[in-house]
Amino acid sequence: xxxxxxxxxxxxxxxxxxxxxxxxxxxxxxxxxxxxxxxxxxxxxxxxxxxxxxxxxxxxxxxxxxxxxxxxxxxxxxxxxxxxxxxxxxxxxxxxxxxxxxxxxxxxxxxxxxxxxxxxxxxxxxxxxxxxxxxxxxxxxxxxxxxxxxxxxxxxxxxxxxxxxxxxxxxxxxxxxxxxxxxxxxxxxxxxxxxxxxxxxxxxxxxxxxxxxxxxxxxxxxxxxxxxxxxxxxxxxxxxxxxxxxxxxxxxxxxxxxxxxxxxxxxxxxxxxxxxxxxxxxxxxxxxxxxxxxxxxxxxxxxxxxxxxx
Amino acid sequence: xxxxxxxxxxxxxxxxxxxxxxxxxxxxxxxxxxxxxxxxxxxxxxxxxxxxxxxxxxxxxxxxxxxxxxxxxxxxxxxxxxxxxxxxxxxxxxxxxxxxxxxxxxxxxxxxxxxxxxxxxxxxxxxxxxxxxxxxxxxxxxxxxxxxxxxxxxxxxxxxxxxxxxxxxxxxxxxxxxxxxxxxxxxxxxxxxxxxxxxxxxxxxxxxxxxxxxxxxxxxxxxxxxxxxxxxxxxxxxxxxxxxxxxxxxxxxxxxxxxxxxxxxxxxxxxxxxxxxxxxxxxxxxxxxxxxxxxxxxxxxxxxxxxxxxxxxxxxxxxxxxxxxxxxxxxxxxxxxxxxxxxxxxxxxxxxxxxxxxxxxxxxxxxxxxxxxxx
Numbered sequence: 258x259x260x261x262x263x264x265x266x267x268x269x270x271x272x273x274x275x276x277x278x279x280x281x282x283x284x285x286x287x288x289x290x291x292x293x294x295x296x297x298x299x300x301x302x303x304x305x306x307x308x309x310x311x312x313x314x315x316x317x318x319x320x321x322x323x324x325x326x327x328x329x330x331x332x333x334x335x336x337x338x339x340x341x342x343x344x345x346x347x348x349x350x351x352x353x354x355x356x357x358x359x360x361x362x363x364x365x366x367x368x369x370x371x372x373x374x375x376x377x378x379x380x381x382x383x384x385x386x387x388x389x390x391x392x393x394x395x396x397x398x399x400x401x402x403x404x405x406x407x408x409x410x411x412x413x414x415x416x417x418x419x420x421x422x423x424x425x426x427x428x429x430x431x432x433x434x435x436x437x438x439x440x441x442x443x444x445x446x447x448x449x450x451x452x453x454x455x456x457x458x459x460x461x462x463x464x465x466x467x468x469x470x471x472x473x474x475x476x477x478x479x480x481x482x483x484x485x486x487x488x489x490x491x492x493x494x495x496x497x498x499x500x501x502x503x504x505x506x507x508x509x510x511x512x513x514x515x516x517x518x519x520x521x522x523x524x525x526x527x528x529x530x531x532x533x534x535x536x537x538x539x540x541x542x543x544x545x546x547x548x549x550x551x552x553x554x555x556x557x558x559x560x561x562x563x564x565x566x567x
Numbered sequence: 568x569x570x571x572x573x574x575x576x577x578x579x580x581x582x583x584x585x586x587x588x589x590x591x592x593x594x595x596x597x598x599x600x601x602x603x604x605x606x607x608x609x610x611x612x613x614x615x616x617x618x619x620x621x622x623x624x625x626x627x628x629x630x631x632x633x634x635x636x637x638x639x640x641x642x643x644x645x646x647x648x649x650x651x652x653x654x655x656x657x658x659x660x661x662x663x664x665x666x667x668x669x670x671x672x673x674x675x676x677x678x679x680x681x682x683x684x685x686x687x688x689x690x691x692x693x694x695x696x697x698x699x700x701x702x703x704x705x706x707x708x709x710x711x712x713x714x715x716x717x718x719x720x721x722x723x724x725x726x727x728x729x730x731x732x733x734x735x736x737x738x739x740x741x742x743x744x745x746x747x748x749x750x751x752x753x754x755x756x757x758x759x760x761x762x763x764x765x766x767x768x769x770x771x772x773x774x775x776x777x778x779x780x781x782x783x784x785x786x787x788x789x790x791x792x793x794x795x796x797x798x799x800x801x802x803x804x805x806x807x808x809x810x811x812x813x814x815x816x817x818x819x820x821x822x823x824x825x826x827x828x829x830x831x832x833x834x835x836x837x838x839x840x841x842x843x844x845x846x847x848x849x850x851x852x853x854x855x856x857x858x859x860x861x862x863x864x865x866x867x868x869x870x871x872x873x874x875x876x877x878x879x880x881x882x883x884x885x886x887x888x889x890x891x892x893x894x895x896x897x898x899x900x901x902x903x904x905x906x907x908x909x910x911x912x913x914x915x916x917x918x919x920x921x922x923x924x925x926x927x928x929x930x931x932x933x934x935x936x937x938x939x940x941x942x
Contacts, residue, residue, distance in 0.1 A: 299714065303908070339912075349915040350578055352653040352714050353862065357911030360859060364904025371899040372605060479901075483849060487718045494715055532733065536726035539719045546711045546719075555712075 268399050270519045271512065276404060278511025280470040282411040284489035285503045286418050287462030292493050293422060294455040295435040295558040296344055299355020301463045302486025303362020304336045308464030310366040313477035314373060316380040326468050333464020337457035345452045348562035367479045382472040383407050407469045418500035431455055435556030438563035448563045495545045497553040510538045578651055581918050587867045590913035598906045607896035619891025620884035628769035634883030636831040638776040640861025641868060641875040642783050643827030648870050649787060650820035651800035656702060656717025657828045657858025658850045659724035660695040664829020665836045665853065666728060667694025669844045672754045673736065680757030687758050688833050695829015696822045698724065703821030707814035713821065725850045732846060750845035760838040772834035777876060779827060784872040796820050831857060863907050866914045
């Protein structure tokens with residue numbers, strides 16, 4: 258146990274935890290916007306997979322990571338458009354249509370990978386960006402200020418998302434569309450346009466989350482996300498529909514993942530026990546859900562399509 | 568109140584009608600276009616799939632075997648949907664059924680077959696019921712969204728499975744060889760599910776699944792308790808007013824739903840060719856995504872237990888045919904997973920036209936009933 262508690266090992270573990278949290282954070286912040294406007298996008302995992310594959314493929318072929326990121330964002334945007342069309346325009350049952358989008362993304366990313374790439378070749382990830390002065394601080398420097406731009410971007414989304422949701426007109430429209438769409442409609446704001454916007458924005462972030470995952474790991478494989486997108490959906494509930502709460506949830510998942518893998522590499526705990534430890538975040542999330550529903554209230558119009566005069 | 572009522576009809580409007588067939592045809596058309604883009608001849612591709620799924624006794628029995636878990640999961644999902652509960656915890660419930668069944672066989676390896684075989688099936692049923700009852704209770708008594716709790720319980724189930732298969736239950740041979748594949752040892756022979764056709768993969772699981780589907784039909788449409796479940800799904804407020812305990816029905820629906828998934832898990836283990844519990848560390852590695860594909864079958868079967876029988880056979884055929892697709896036109900079988908996803912999206916999206924149609928019919932009917940006060 259003592260090897261684990263050296264300062265260096267702890268810093269490495271927590272640093273890795275922050276990086277692991279990144280892909281969850283992108284997807285979950287995006288999902289927060291959708292849910293605040295009243296749409297539950299359950300297809301996040303599939304969109305992340307498609308985003309991850311497109312980023313991986315572009316990075317493999319061109320070596321241009323920014324182009325890869327852009328590609329993942331565009332693919333996410335288009336998946337968001339399809340999702341919004343199904344759930345807003347066609348008023349599809351969101352709990353089930355999301356599973357359809359998940360299966361589509363799962364199959365499609367696997368199909369394209371097998372057909373276009375075949376053997377998993379490694380790609381290089383985004384370089385770490387050292388911020389002058391801040392990165393040189395002892396401990397904190399390595400912990401918080403020695404990550405890639407993608408990691409900073411994810412955590413920057415938290416204050417930005419909070420500000421947009423709570424202090425801007427757009428945020429007000431989004432929140433109202435999720436609480437009382439009829440009122441929004443009365444004021445001449447299109448509920449459909451707001452929801453299209455949030456779902457597409459959220460899906461774009463899910464695509465970027467997938468890109469963050471594949472560049473962090475440096476590979477792509479079938480079902481790369483292994484359910485991360487579903488966890489991202491749960492994190493929104495965990496965080497009570499607030500970006501800051503969502504961030505705590507993402508950090509919890511990231512840290513548990515890195516601690517477990519660190520304990521495994523140092524052979525402190527046997528492999529099988531680490532599997533048991535890996536289910537802690539899921540159990541904590543269930544517990545958080547139980548507590549959260551007693552305290553918090555979900556957006557009143559969540560999963561309810563809006564129809565004028567309905 | 569008004570919104571609540573409408574959302575109930577929303578889920579039920581997925582039941583029945585011609586739209587699922589249209590959705591499958593549309594998805595297959597998209598599949599044909601994708602085959603063209605991938606440089607394969609769609610006619611040759613689909614021909615190979617039909618050949619691979621229906622081409623002979625061997626193919627037909629493979630298809631039937633593949634449809635067994637889909638049927639059980641689909642029928643289970645149907646019970647939940649009829650109570651207006653969305654169960655996407657099929658994967659976890661299959662795994663828990665398999666865990667209980669395997670545990671039973673490991674605990675009593677020397678029981679005679681006539682005791683052990685029913686024993687493992689009942690254990691699977693109980694394991695799935697247990698894993699379905701949890702989200703049921705969480706929803707009924709703590710108001711926790713069942714979509715989220717079932718997703719989380721899927722994750723927990725995978726971890727429990729990996730813990731047992733890489734730890735206490737791991738095949739000692741795997742440890743000796745150092746290959747460390749997460750699997751149990753070959754389970755007691757007398758618990759092997761008897762084959763229906765010699766040298767095939769088709770076992771009595773098929774009969775069990777079909778009987779289960781018929782029993783669930785009788786339960787839901789011919790028995791009081793089943794009627795209550797459907798009533799609660801159709802209108803919880805009216806049901807409560809009529810003196811029904813709505814919460815208990817929600818728990819019962821999810822418990823039964825999970826139980827059937829658990830039964831599928833037991834059949835997956837004891838009807839497999841390896842006769843052991845084996846995974847690759849993911850849920851899909853063991854279930855083959857039956858927990859999700861069962862939803863597709865249930866939707867195509869019109870959320871009716873009997874409709875799910877032919878529906879799961881069709882989707883079993885798609886999955887078996889997918890292997891042939893790879894060999895004949897070099898298109899990975901993952902195409903079928905993507906198409907399954909499209910079918911789900913198309914079915915739930917097309918429900919809007921069905922609702923509009925029934926609204927119009929109701930409107931016309933109410934107009935016809937109105938007394939004519941005209942001049």
